[in-house]
Amino acid sequence: MTSDNSAAADAAQGPLVGILGGMGPAATVDFYSKLIAATPAATDQQHLRVMIWADPTVPDRSQAIVGRGEDPTAKLVEGAQKLKDAGAAFYVAACNGSHAFLPRVREQVELDYVSMIEVTAEHLSALPYVKAAGLLATDATLSAGLYQDSLTAFGVEPIVPQAADQHTVMEAIYAVKAGSLTTELRAQLIRVAQSLVAQGADVIVAACTEIPLAMTTEESPRPLVDPAVLLANRVVTKAGTLR
Template identity: 30%
Template sequence: MKHAIGIIGGMGPEASIYMYDRLIQLSIQNFGAKKNNDFPEIILHSVPVPDFISSSKEKAIAFKMLQQRVTSLNKLPLSSLSIACNTAHVLLKDLEKGSPVKFISMITSVVKALQVDSIKNVGILATPSTLNSRLYQEELQKYGIKSITPHKEQVYQIENVIRNVIEGVADVHDSFLLRKIANDLTKRGADGIILGCTELPLIFPKSYKKVRMYDSVEILSLALLRRYYEKV
């Protein structure tokens, strides 16, 4: 029996759509899916949690909501669970405690991809909460990868871009701003850059070639598909 891929999304909604699209496209490109029954069963639960992009005040409410969804999803036959949001990974360890189904971490998956490519210095574009919680920095440190984070003013600029994407009002100026911050990270020594918020691949310029970009959504999608097709 094929076990489904479980995704807790909605943080934000457009990023979850993007993740679903990547799962389908990668199924075709990497796993040879052609017919309907070649594609994975995907259960995407879009959860409208309180905003904790830049604040942890609503974290307890968000955790309770997500915990309830994890319990519900565990009643279904799943190959794996995941959270389609970098910032929400601050809750991952506690969510895992009540889940017989194994989670695949977006953070861990990205760091593994960096290891494969022998990246030694990586820039991180992410929300204030993701950066302040050191989700990426601590995981990178385990493998001797130096993290380069934006300056304080740049972090708030990135946050504004992310909010614009969620609101559906992001434009070319937001894209230009991200390019400018990425250029600064490369000047400071980054030989790769993590798009460490699921909204960022929706607005970051695809034409950027100065260093390799690590799309956290695409990397997690590929990890989920590997688990799924291994278990089919």
């Protein structure tokens, strides 16, 4: 059927990369841009074959993690299945919060994914100057312990914002999603990053895909690590090995 056709096509054209997106749509655009930028290509035909399943109606991951909203697993399973049906060799999710649900998706859809969070922790553990990493993430990503667990496993100390600062981070994230980020809110977010540095952070991890849209590398008081860029690089490498 279609999967067999795709498998045959893969030999000639490289694997199909699946992207589980739409969470939010702007972060999906951002990730795909980074994937294109990470790909060594001079013509269209040298770029990766990609399928993006962008379903923004997936229930809010943050609300679900803190137990106040609908479980997004069923929708993520639907998306992963669509990617598999279309012939994807593997997939990635351009949304940190969704990683809390991906292990359960994997139980229902037999298709491997590359974890943005693990890729980030592995990358940071290889940088000799990094002992501790400050996390700018949603309440949910923090409360699910996604980055804390991975960083600790790789020997990097995670540092999270204090309560009032975390409130600012959430405000900034929802403002990016709504396209209503103000200059004042941008400035407040930078001050949160400065507090993380004061607490010992050697790098700032943009641990929510909306953060790099709210604070630039130049504005960050320490190197700003963008997990989406690290994931894009990993996808290019992995797709290369599957050719």
